[in-house]
Amino acid sequence: MDQFQAHRSAHPLPIRIMHWIGAAAVICMFLSGWAIYNASPDLPLTFPRGLTLGGWLAAGIAWHISVMWVLFADGLAYLAYGTISGHFWRDLRPTGPRALLRDLGDALRFRLPHRLGHYNAVQRLLYTAVILCICVQVLTGLSIWKPVQLAWLARLFGGYPLARNIHLAMMFCIIAFLAVHLLLVAIYPRTLVSMVASTRAEGEQ
Amino acid sequence: MIRRRQVPPSVSLAEIAPEVAKLTRRRLLRHGLSLGSLALLTGCDLSTHSGVDAALWAMLRFDDRVQAALFNPQRLAETYAASAITRPFRFNAYYPVWETRMVPDDWGLAVTGLVADKTPWTVDRLRGLPQQAQITRHICIEGWSQIGQWSGVPLHLFLRHVGADLRARYVAFTCFDNYSTSIDMASALHPQTILALDFEQQPLTPEWGAPVRLRIPVKLGFKSAKNLESIAVTNTYPGGFWENQGYDWFSGV
Secondary structure, three states: OHHHHOOOEOOOHHHHHHHHHHHHHHHHHHHHHHHHHHHOOOOOOOOOHHHOOOOOHHHHHHHHHHHHHHHHHHHHHHHHHHHHOOHHHHHHOOOOHHHHHHHHHHHHOOOOOOOOOOOOHHHHHHHHHHHHHHHHHHHHHHHHHOOOOOHHHHHHOOOHHHHHHHHHHHHHHHHHHHHHHHHHHHHOHHHHHHHHOOOEOOOOO | OOOOOOOOOOOOHHHHHHHHHHHHHHHHHHHHOOOOHHHHHHOOOOOOHHHHHHHHHHHHHHHHHHHHHHOOOOOOOOEOOHHHOOOOOOOOOOOOHHHOOOOOOOOOEEEEEOEOOOOOEOHHHHHOOOOEEEEEEEEOOOOOEEEEEEEEEEHHHHHHHOOEOOOOOEEEEEEOOOOEEEEEHHHHOOOOOEEEEEEOOEEOOHHHOOOOEEEOOOEOHHHOOOOEEEEEEEOOOOOOOOHHHOOOOOOEO
16 A cells, blocks of 8 residues: 555545446446436437346336436535646646647547556547537436426426427547447446546656 | 336326325336445445435435525516527427327316316416516526527416415316426416417417416426326425436426
C-alpha cells in the first residue's frame, strides 16, 4: 500500500468504484429502456425481447425507475468527487484545439500512445461528452417522467414529445461512445486492469 | 399491447386480494425475470427470483411515495389551443376498437364507499352540475401522447356534492367493460380532474368512453378510465386492471 501512495494511482479507488456502479446502472437503464421503447417504437426498429430487462412494459418501467436512483446517486457522487478532487480539472479540462487536432489525427491513424493515468485531448473530449450526454439523459428522463410537475424542464427540451426523442437520441450517442470505449479497451487490455485494481499512473514523457 | 385477465364477477376484490397479489407477483416474475442475459451483464444476484421480484415491487411502492411527494395539487397541466388537437385521435383500450362495449340499457353511475349520498347518477343529472372544458395532453404509459378535448363535471365538485369523505385515501373506478383503476385523493381533487361527458364537444360515443369517463391530465392515460360504472371512495387500496399486473400505481405525470 505504501509503495502506491508515493505515486499517483492511474484511477483512484473512488473513481473505480463509481465507474463500475455507473457502468452497471447505465447498462440496466439501456436494457430496461429498450423494454419501454418496444411498447411504442418511434423508429422502424424494436429491440429483441431477450436483450431487454423486464421483457414487457411494466417490468421495464419497474427496472428503469429502480435503477435510476442508483444512476442518480452514483452520478451525483461522481460529479461532486470530480469537482472537489480536481479530477475534472486535471484530467478532463480541454487542452486547446491544436492538441485536439494532433491527438485526433493520431487516433484516426491508430497511433495510440496510451499512458495509464494520462488523458489525451481526444479522451478528454469524449469523456466530457459522455458525462454531458448522461446528464442530459437524466434531465430528459426526469422531464418525460414528470412533464406536468416538472413542466419547466420539459419546456427546456421543447416539450414532452421532443424531450422523449432527445432521450432516445442520447441513448444512441452513449452507445456510440460505448462502442469506441470498448474497442479501445480491447486494444489496450491493461486499461481494464487499471480500472479494476490499483495501478500506478505511468510517468511523464 | 393487449392483455386480458379473467376476474370472476360478483367476488369483491377484498376477498381475493391475497390471491391477486400472488398472481400478479408471479406475473411480474414471469415477465420480468425471464432473462439470463442480465446476470451476465450486470452481475446481479438472480439466484432467488422472488427476492429480485419483491425488490422491484418495493421500489415501485417507494416510487409511488416519491411521486406523491412531488405532486403539487395546485399545478395545472398545460392547456392547448383547439388547433393543436390531434386528429385523428388514437383509440386505445385493453381490447381492440371492434370490441367496444355498448352502454347497458339500465346504466346508472353508482357511488359507493365513504360517501353520504349513494343515489346512482344518470347522465342528465351529471349534466345538471357545473361543467368544465379542457384541451390537454393525454400521455400514454407506452410513451406516445396526443392532445384531446374533453368536458364534464370536475370530480372535486362531484365528490363534494355526494358528501364524500375527502380525507379518504383512494378514489376507485370500475367500468362496465371490466376495466378498473384507482387514484389518490389529492389527484382526484385536482382542478383539472373531470368526469368527462363530452369528447370534442360531442357527447361521448362508446369508443371514447360513453356515457361518462374519467379524464385526469395529471396522470398517465391508463388512469383516465372509460365507460364508468361506479365510483368508490375508500381507505382500502383498490389497485386496478393494469396496476395489479405491475403498472406503477401512482403514475402521475
